Amino acid sequence: MQTWEAIRSRRDVRSFEDRQIADDHLDEILESGRRSPSSQNWQPWDFILVRQRDQLLQLSHVWRGAGHVAQAAAAIALIAPVPVDERQRDRLQYDLGQATMSIMLAAASLGVGSGHSSVGDQDLARTVLGLPGDKFCAYLISLGYPAGRPLTLIRRPDRRPFDEVVHRDRW
Numbered sequence: 001m002q003t004w005e006a007i008r009s010r011r012d013v014r015s016f017e018d019r020q021i022a023d024d025h026l027d028e029i030l031e032s033g034r035r036s037p038s039s040q041n042w043q044p045w046d047f048i049l050v051r052q053r054d055q056l057l058q059l060s061h062v063w064r065g066a067g068h069v070a071q072a073a074a075a076i077a078l079i080a081p082v083p084v085d086e087r088q089r090d091r092l093q094y095d096l097g098q099a100t101m102s103i104m105l106a107a108a109s110l111g112v113g114s115g116h117s118s119v120g121d122q123d124l125a126r127t128v129l130g131l132p133g134d135k136f137c138a139y140l141i142s143l144g145y146p147a148g149r150p151l152t153l154i155r156r157p158d159r160r161p162f163d164e165v166v167h168r169d170r171w
């Protein structure tokens with residue numbers, strides 16, 4: 001799938017087939033995250049690839065919106081340093097957003113669905129993932145083949161209208 005097609009096909013997937021993702025495809029998805037740009041090339045992220053069902057089940061309890069992690073074929077935990085101040089926190093969030101989108105588009109280009117989850121219970125995430133004290137789990141990304149509905153072009157995306165969003169030259 002080409003980039004433009006992947007952009008138009010990606011959606012948040014929360015229900016997955018019971019089917020593994022090939023290792024080389026997982027590596028391609030992770031490599032896409034690693035190649036993401038970041039503020040001053042800081043690369044604040046580490047990625048933990050989780051495939052064990054018991055770990056995925058436990059991680060599905062870190063947030064009320066994390067239920068989809070339980071049945072995913074895999075999840076990528078986005079790990080980041082605990083920010084020292086507001087400025088660093090803001091840079092971090094922007095950088096993590098870039099990595100997330102690269103990961104999701106790489107997944108979509110392989111026909112693999114992905115879904116975001118926030119992380120509320122940091123203690124649980126820390127225990128399941130064995131994180132050191134100076135790191136936290138910023139987000140989880142579920143990965144798997146979408147159940148029932150493969151990724152196909154979304155003709156009418158649930159988004160604000162183009163002409164409302166796009167401004168030319170001035171507000």
Ligand SMILES: Cc1cc2nc3c(=O)[nH]c(=O)nc-3n(C[C@H](O)[C@H](O)[C@H](O)COP(=O)(O)O)c2cc1C
Pocket residue numbers: 010011012013014063065066068115116117118119158
């Ligand atoms: C920062 C962020 C946090 C999100 N957290 C969750 C979450 O905890 N659980 C979930 O199911 N979806 C989560 N989402 C997914 C959004 O709900 C989703 O991207 C949005 O509804 C648009 O969906 P679509 O891309 O499928 O159209 C999150 C998205 C972002 C960008």
